[in-house]
Amino acid sequence: MNRPFLSKILWATGSILFFGCSPTLPRVDSTSLLSIRATRPWATIEGLGEGRHLYASRCGSCHGLPKISSHSPEEWPHLVEWMAPKAKLDTTQTRQLLDWVLSVR
Numbered sequence: 001m002n003r004p005f006l007s008k009i010l011w012a013t014g015s016i017l018f019f020g021c022s023p024t025l026p027r028v029d030s031t032s033l034l035s036i037r038a039t040r041p042w043a044t045i046e047g048l049g050e051g052r053h054l055y056a057s058r059c060g061s062c063h064g065l066p067k068i069s070s071h072s073p074e075e076w077p078h079l080v081e082w083m084a085p086k087a088k089l090d091t092t093q094t095r096q097l098l099d100w101v102l103s104v105r
């Protein structure tokens, strides 16, 4: 096996790991930030990004990643509060995760 081939494989593997992380979850943009700020004024782009990341990394290990659209904006706060201890989220992480869920719901 020659070197350029090996480095192509490494690059491909790396980009799958890097870009392949839950591409289907809605991304955070300035529109979602503006709409969530109406009800959750503390939200920031960074916090929403962190919430999205937490959702992707902590909420799919016991069951599949729940679809955001499968629960209403009224149900989500209770579900997140119920699941937060299971996912070992602290209060800041719980808030960021819920901010993100509601910003894309």
Ligand code: HEC
Binding pocket: 055, 058, 059, 060, 061, 062, 063, 066, 070, 071, 079, 080, 083, 084, 086, 087, 097
């Ligand atoms: C330690 C395991 C575990 C982790 C981590 C976990 N859950 Fe759960 N989740 C459960 C269990 C157990 C149930 C209850 C299933 C039942 O009784 O139907 C559940 C149920 C749910 C439900 C309701 C099921 C439905 O009908 O849609 C939602 C929504 C949910 N979890 C979201 C989340 C979210 C969001 C996170 C991340 C914050 C999360 N879960 C992390 C174990 C976990």
